[in-house]
Every structure is written in structure tokens, then in C-alpha cells.
Amino acid sequence: MLQDQKYRSTLSGTLYSKLGIHVERCYQCGKCSAGCPAASAMDLKPSIILRMLQVENERYDREVLQSYTIWLCLSCHTCSTRCPMEIDIPRVMDVLRSESLRQNLIHPRAKDIVAFHVSFLNTIKRFGRLWEVGMIVEYKIRTRHFFQDVLLAPVLFLKGKLTVVPHKCVSIKQLFTWKKQESSL
């Protein structure tokens, strides 16, 4: 019983009990890391993440949640398409990200990525749709990357690709109110 309890409290326990993802299946072939487009920029390659989850100890679980990798995953599904053991790695990454957020263990270099996602979702929250100008302004404020892409904006505007006024759709307001109450998996 004690064993079970302990198992459930680890990340691989969570992955198994909530999503049926069995990280023990991974036999460390490295095929995922070999094909991952973002691997070169990752601090821990995908197969290493899987290995650390298999160990099931607090230290590695924490390192995984603090890794840069989980924020760099593009959800391109290259890895899972080729994984011989059919492990849904992008889905694992999804779970790790939300857990990292919850425990506030976000990798310092990933803060801007998180800021992007938050700005994105905030824009949808306000307008129901994405309004790129609004989102980028928020993102820049959040990250202080004021000068990134400044050269692109006027061209975009000239090409008619930036809208000055947001499109609106309000039907999903309630999604957000509910989301605040319980951010469950």
C-alpha cells in the first residue's frame, strides 16, 4: 500500500494513473531524441526526460520540471510517430508543463515562452480570438523584448497583415471564469 502511495506521488505515477502513459515502456533507444527538431536546443533530450521519469525520485522529477526542454517541445509529434514503444511524448510534455507551472518551477530561459502563451491566452480571453497586435504588445511588456521584431511590424502593416482593431467573439468568456476556479488536468 505504502508502495502504491509513493508511486502515485511521482510524475510517472501521475502520467500512468491520469493518462495511462506508461513511461516504463521506454527502452531508451533514443529514436525520439534523434529525430526531434528542437533537440539541439534542449538541455535534456526527450529520451533523457523519459529516463529521468523512470527513475522515480524527487530529484529527477524536479529536474524534469525545471528543464528547458519541456518548453521547447514543439508538439510536432515526430518523436511519437517513430517511437517503437508508442509513447506519446508530446502528451508527456503537456503534462510536465502544466505541472511545472503549477509548482512554479519554470526554467529561467523559458519565462518568455510562458509569457507568450499567457499573452496569447489573455488575448483570446479578452476578445475570443487572437489579436496579434494586442498579444504582441502584452508579450513585449511581459518580457521586455521591446525591440524584437520591430522592423517586421511596419511591413506587416503595409502588407495588410496586422489588424488595428481586434475581431471579437464573446461566447467563450465563461470558459475562462470556469478555468480560474479549477485548473485541473
Place this chain on the structure above:
Amino acid sequence: MKFGLYPGCSLEASSREYLESLRAIAPKLGLEFEEVKNWNCCGASSAHAIDHLFSVALPATILAQAEQQQLKDLVVPCAACYSRLAIAKIELTENAKVRNELQAKYHLSYTGTTNILTILDVLERVITPEVSKQLPKRFTKNVVCYYGCLLVRPQRITNVQRVEDPQQMEEIVKTIGAHPLPWGMKTECCGASFSITRTELVGKLCGRVLDDAVCRGAEAIIVACPMCHSNLDMRRSVIEHVTGKKYTIPVLFITQVIGFALGLTPAQLGMTRHFVSTESIVSTSV
């Protein structure tokens, strides 16, 4: 032929030429679209990066609306939106827990009757041999078809044949006279949503794509996804900065090349909005 249409955010903004070209070719191919009313954003890669259930809720709202409008076949031109909607549909039909939770919270009554189609699924149906024979122009170029990730993966969602070497786009462009070339980067990732946050990475990944396309002798890259397009087109200067090479190869939406063959002007097809000039390819085609 009538279809429901979910344009998605980027087709109204940064990739509006995609929607413009689609709307331009529609009447000539006998296509009619009914837009999903009051649609919201599908959440793209941000929602699922942060919260899974939420990433299903956003597309579920769209699907429920589509169903209310009785849209049997819903075409989703953006590959990213397509993927989110298709994943949500599977979650809703296969995962009772998620379905019940969503139903309880927002009374989303989605029964799963709406088919979700990519742009390729639609074009494949309407560009018949007869249609192709009557085209005023032919797009006789050497091209490479670029699918990126979301049109093909995960295969469980897309059901695409030959996941590492799909042929659907090739078959379509062949009917308008193009010569699709075999190449190695067809389904590699362009960096997708990291366009703003990790432009360098996008530059590197897109660099590989452009490099291979050029090496194979392609005169244009054909895409069916706004993200692929903006990364390969809009981010060209970053790519060139990262790779240290110059690339002039234009990137065209499949709807644009079809529009070309249908005799529409570059302006009608929104080609003037591109960052990389399409001049060469348009002026030398017959």
C-alpha cells in the same frame, strides 16, 4: 459542393492571403462555404502547452457551434487549427470523462457528427480530371510540397497514408501541371509556433527546409498551413541570417497555385502580401 468553414485567427490576419485565395477560387470550383458563427480561437499551441482540458474546451465550443449550424463537413484550412479540432473531436468521442466534464460545465452538446477536413481533403474532391482539363492556365513548375507536422501527425488523428512521405498534395498539384519533386523535408517541423519566441530556432529549421528545396531544383514551395507559410516567407530574413545564405524561392499556398491555374491574378490571390517576391514564378508561368 457546400462546406462549413472555420477560418481561424491567422487566416484573418497574418495569413489573410490564404483565406483570400480560397475565397477567390471557391466559385470557380463550385465550392460554397458557410462560416461557423461567432467562432472563437482554437487555442493553438498555447492552450495545450498550459492546460489540457482547456485545450479541448476551446475547439469543443467551435465544434458545438458547427453542429448547431448543422455543418456536416467542416473545412479547416489552417493545419494547426485542423489539428486542434481533430484532436478535440477524438477526445470528445473517445474520452467519456472529458466529454462529461465539458458537458457539465458549459452544456456543450457535441455529438460528433461533424467531419473535420483539411484543405487538401476538399481540393482533392473538386479538382477532378475534367476540371483540370478545362483550366485556362497550367502551373508547369518544379515544386516541392511541404506538409510540415500538423497535416500528417499524429497519424492517429490525421489518418494520412504514408505518414513519412504523404502524396495528397503532390496529386493535387500534378493535376494543374506542376512537377512535384521528391525531397527530404516534406514532413519536418518548421518550428511552428516558436516564430515569435524562438526565432533563431525557426530560422534554423526553416533553413534546412529551404536548403533541401533549392538543392532539389524546386522553383516554389507549396504549403497548406499558415504557420509554415509565415515561417518560411515572413521569417526569410531570420533564416538568411541564421544560415548565412540567400534564398529567393517563393512559398505559395496551394490555393494560390490553383487560383493561378484558374486564371486569377496575383493580386486576387493575395500574392502581393508575401514577403518573398512571387514575381519570378508568376511571370514565367503559362
Place this chain on the structure above:
Amino acid sequence: MARIGVFVCHCGENIAATVDCEKVAKACAQLPGVAYSIDYKYMCSDPGQNLIREAIKEKNLTGVVVAACSPRMHEPTFRRACAEAGLNPYLCEMANIREHCSWVHPKSEETTLKAIDIVKTIIAKVRKNQPLYPIKVPVTKTALVIGGGIAGIQAALDIANAGHRVILVEKEPSIGGHMAQLSETFPTLDCSQCILTPRMVEVAQHPSITLYTYAEVESLTGFIGNFVARIRKKAKSIDEKLCTGCGECVNACPIKKIPSEFNMGLGTRPAIYIPFPQAVPNKPVIDRSRCTYFRTGKCRFCESKCPTKAIRFDQNDEVINVQVGAVVVATGFTVLESTFFPEYGYGQYKDVVTGLQFERILSASGPTLGEVRRPSDGAIPKKVVFITCAGSRDPAKGIEYCSKICCMYTAKHAMLYKHKVHDGQAYVFYMDIRATGKGYDEFVRRAIEEDHVKYIRGRVSRVYERNGKIVVCGADTLLGAEPVEIEADMVVLATAGVANPGAEELAQALHISYDRHRFFTEAHPKLRPVETNTAGIFLAGACQSPKDIPESVGQASATASKVVALFSRDELTREPIVAVVNRCAPPLYSTCVGCFMCQTACPYSAIEREELRTRDGTLVKTVARVNPGLCQGCGTCVAFCRSKSIDLQGYSNEQMYAEVVELFAE
């Protein structure tokens, strides 16, 4: 009324220390049907056995119960003793009061009572025992060997050399199997042809072996010792007696561009062809699906060139029935083709080849005459990447097993490549190196240490073509899964060994079982590894699972010894512990209702259909019948039969009920 003798053994102190043996004997003497009951110190000793033999004679016993150790230990001993005294041995049973009683309980009243219970139940059973007689079946001393690879060749030679007749059936025009295609063989690097060809010739010349090539077994009926095989000899379109194998016809054939099966598509052959120079028999066949004459009615060049007028366009397939006593299945395996691998290009790249194709490239008699040249442009590849476990150990691709031979042949390939291209570089991507035979790991180490083959631990994600190079994307999992990209000139996939395309149909025709990968299953993985569940049918070589040559040959010789043992007797004697379907007088004939539930249950396909007819031949009903040659006596059918029409001799319903009821008798 039964007259049963009960013999209670003390086993020295082993039983007597905790069980009051005398009391057991006395209690049993009171039971109905017991004519004699006695206890004795060592029943299995000579005096003990004598005691039984004499009692049988003196007391006219109709049954014997020995209450002693486990029947698994001494049942044969006491049954033999009974037989010697003239009592049918199956009327003797043992009651286990040692392992199941005296050794597991303390000395007590209760232990003795349990012992009495145990003996009581067996007495109850013996009351219902019937004399049984060993089943005798005659044996046809001819073996059928299906498949002429190294395994089939070895089995055929061993059986024939023991003095029995063999019929060897091979579906291709020549025997030899995959071994004939190999260049050199691990772990000793001897030339495959050199060691195989003499055996092939021996088969052809052996007076006791009848060889049918270009032939297939269509069905098999009967049972151990008495099979009938139906063999289809496909039309070769030549008269083998007239043909001298001169090859004039082959040279004459204008259709030259057919991909050669023997060279794995890397070379070509004509429509009339001899698969390879050392083929046995060394005579051509016409591939009718490709021959112009068979397709259009015109040509016959070959015929005009044949000096002995041996070509027969009008030949038909010939179907023959042969009687055989045993069957050796040695149909081998095949390997996955590169088209199976999406991530490695669906077989689109000419320079991505399979291991078997690489064998042909390395082979001195292959399409490049032994020079390593890549298929696309004939250039000598300077960088070759070998990818192991291609398709094997890959549940996503439906193959979770290890193919067992590829680690070794990949080491061999890399080594032979280095021996031929000294300035070349060989890389091997691997997950584990499985080199577990004698001298095997040393072999792999040699490749790494002496031939400097670079082994990289990681599975390749993707292979694609770029500027005439094959780009291999892998990762080095021993370096933190760091991505590795190699621009190779050629890639060799060690593709999984899989069952032959026709394996399933053959198994069904032979009534043998196969696993979900369509490899044939052995009767027991450890103790009966060369037998099938069907008595008299044996397995040799890679048709059971991927195997290397030493193992295939070892297994082939093992099957041969099984066959020879079977043929060493004129008749087969089998334990009569078999099921029988009852028969009774008209109008019922049998209580069997013909539901054939038993047939679905029987693991040995021992249940047949039998039509019961009246004297004048009208059909009464179709009922089950057990083929005693096939039945192994598991009794599963008995439990399945709702009408209680089928029963197992030695463990009949009557006997088993009697045991249970006796337990609770007051």
C-alpha cells in the same frame, strides 16, 4: 464384486513416523470390495513387490492400491509388478500418503485419518477401473521433409543416413534456402557456398532421398506413423530426364530483365532460368508468368536451342500422394523488405538495402562479383551505416521480438566491408548487442577493436537522400542522446526476420499451430523444442523463430533423431490414456449429439467426424470420434461435452465422481 488388494507402505520411517500404517491397512480392509489389506516396510523393494505379485495370484485380486509415495515416482514400478503377475497394469493405482500426508503433517490421529481418506478415494477409483491396453499403430518408415534450406537438408541427410527413406519437398527450383545466398558466415567467416554445396549435392545423389523441387505440400491427413501427404509438383516446363543442364536455353531467352529472386532484386534473370550456378538440381525452369510464349503464344527460342529437345511447354502440374510416417517442417523464414520502413524511405532509396541484399553484394558470386559497390551507381561506398533492430523489437511495427541473428550478421557485414574497402568507414547503430553464442561476442569485439567499426548506441530516427548522400539521423544515447547525423554512401538495414508469406496456410494444411507472428510453435519451449503439438510432426530451423546456421543444424539433427527413434519400431505403443466417444446399441448408437464442442476444445485436433449409418447405409447421425493416434489425453473435451458422451480412459467420469463421492462417504 471387486477384489482389491491394498498395500500400505511405511517407507522406513518416512511414512510410519507420522501415520499409523497398520491402522490404515486395517481401516481399508473394512471397505467394500477390499479383499486383502496389509502394511509393509518398503513396498518398492523386491520383497515388497513380491508381496503384491503373490497376493494377486493367491487372492485373485482384480485391483491393486499401493498406498505409498507419489504416483509420479513409483506408479510405473508397481504397474509393472502387477503386469508380471498377470493383472492388467491399469487396474493398479497409487495413493499418495507420503508427499501429500506423512511429510507435511505432524504425527497425529488426524494425519492417520487423512491417510485413510486418501487411500479410500483411490480404492473407490480402482473399483471403477477398467483394464486398458496400450494402443498400437503401425509405422510407415518414410519421412517427409518440407523445405530444402540448411535445416531441411541436414534433417534429410541424417534420416537417410540412418537407413530410412526421405522425401524432400522444396518450393523453389533449387534447394539451399537462405544459406545459399550468404557470403561468408559468422562466427568463423567460412564461405557459405563452400560448406553448403557439398551437402546439397549429397542430397541430390543420396539413394534414399527423393527430391521434389518446385513443389509444395497441399495437405496432410492421417496421424503419427500413418500420414498421407498430397504434393503438387509445379510444371517446370522441361523434361528433367532429358535436360543436361547445358544452359543453352537460358542464354537463348530474350526476356532478360526479370529481377533475380536469388540476388534479392540486385541482378536479373531470364524467363527460363537456373536460380544460381550451384543450384541443385542444376536444371532450368520456365517462369510461366514471365515467359513470352505463355503470355502471347509466340517465342519458343529456348526450345529451338535445346540440344536434347527437353523443353515441354505442354507440361502440367502433377499432384501425387505419398505415405509417410513422420514429417519435418523446415520451411525457414524471410526478412522484411526496406519498403516496410517509412522513416527509412519506404524503400525509395536504392542505396538503402537489407542485410540479405548486402550478402549478395558481398558474395563472390553476387551481382558485383564480390566487390562492394552500391546499387545506385556502382560506386564503392566509403561510408556505410548499418542499422540494427530494423523492425525488430518494435511493437509499434507489430514485431516485439528480437530477431536474434542480426546483431551477428551486422558485425559480420561491417567486418567484411572493412576487409574489402580498407579506407572505408563503417558505423553500426545499435540498441543492444546480442551475441550470445560460442565465440560470438569475441567476433563482435573483433569488429570493433580490430576493424574499427564505430558502434553508436541509439536507434536511427530517419534516413533521407540529400545530394547523392544518404543522411542518417541518429542519436548517441551514451552521450546524453546527443543527435548524430552521418552522411553515408550506403545504408544497410538489419531488417527483422519474419515468417514466410505462406506459413499460415502451410500450418493449417498440416494442422500444426503457429504464434501470432506466424512462426510455428513447438510442443514445449524447453522440453520438447523440436516437436509440434501434432504427434509425428517436427520442426527444424528458422520456421520456428529466427535462428542462425549452427542452431538450425542442431535442431535439424534433433528432429532427425526423433524421427529415427520413431522409425526404430514397426509399431507404436502409446499409453491408453485417451478419450473415447461412447457407442451403444441402435437406435441410439451414441449419446453424442454431434455438437462438436469437443472438437473446438481439443488442442491436438484429435477429434474427427464420423457418420453413423444403419445396416442399409442410411445416415443416422454424425458424431464425434477420437483419433487415438493424435489424442494426448488431456481430457479437455470431456469437460466440454454436455451430453457426457466422451470420456477419458483412466480418468473417466465414473472414476472421478467415485473419488469425490467417497471422500464424503460416512
Place this chain on the structure above:
Amino acid sequence: MKEFEPKIVAFVCNWCTYAGADLTGTSRIHYAPNVRVVRFPCTGRIDYNLIIKAFERGADGVIVSGCHPNDCHYTSGNFHARRRWIVFRTLLEYIGIDPRRIIFSWVSAAEGAKWADLVNKAVREIRELGPAKEFINMKQWYEFEKALGGFRG
């Protein structure tokens, strides 16, 4: 008061569990004396009517034990036994037998200690259930059998 001593019948296969119980003996592992063994060639041979018969005659519990899956001497007899057991289980309550009185297990020829554990566990559990006094409506059972399409010869 003396504790209730249940009477248990064990239906075992010859190749695995019977041999396993032999090993318990050779290893001199002691266990409760309440069990009487009936030997079958294979668990596949065990007809559920025999189990009913045992209860009808006064057994308090039944053990059915054979080879581990895939280890069956006859390759698949134990699978058949398992499958039949699943059907049989649902019928037990109908005729008034608590399914907990039947203990299904696998004991291999090498698991001497496991046999002892199995017997002890069975005795303990069935002792807790008390004597099998549930009314066994045999008539109902035979009707059921008949309804299933068979007839008793």
C-alpha cells in the same frame, strides 16, 4: 469450542500442481490437513459438475489449481479451464454457492511453498465463511444444464 474445520477438495493437474504438492512434501513444509487432493491429467479435464458434486456431498470449499498460463503440459487446457470458470462463476450464485468457496490458482511443479500457502489461505478463508450450509438446489442446476442444450445421459 473447537474451531470449525472446513473440508476442502483440491482438483489439481498432474503435471504442475500435483507435482508442486509433491515438492511441498519433499521439502517437508507443513500445512493444514484439511485438503484432499483429486488428481486430473489437466485442469482442462475438470468438469464443473464435479465441483457441484463436491459441494452437494458436503465440501466447504474447492481448490482448482493447474499449470501457469503458457506452461500447460497440453498447451491450452488451462486456458479452457479458465474460460469455463468465468462462465461457471456467474452460475454459482444462482444455485446458492458462494463463489468465494472456490479458489482458483496456479501452482507450478517448482512451487512447493506456494502450495502450502495456497492450502493454508484456503483453509483460513473458508473457515471464515463457515460451513457450507447454503441450500444447493440441484434440481434447478440440472434444469439449467438442460437449458444450456445438453442432457444428462
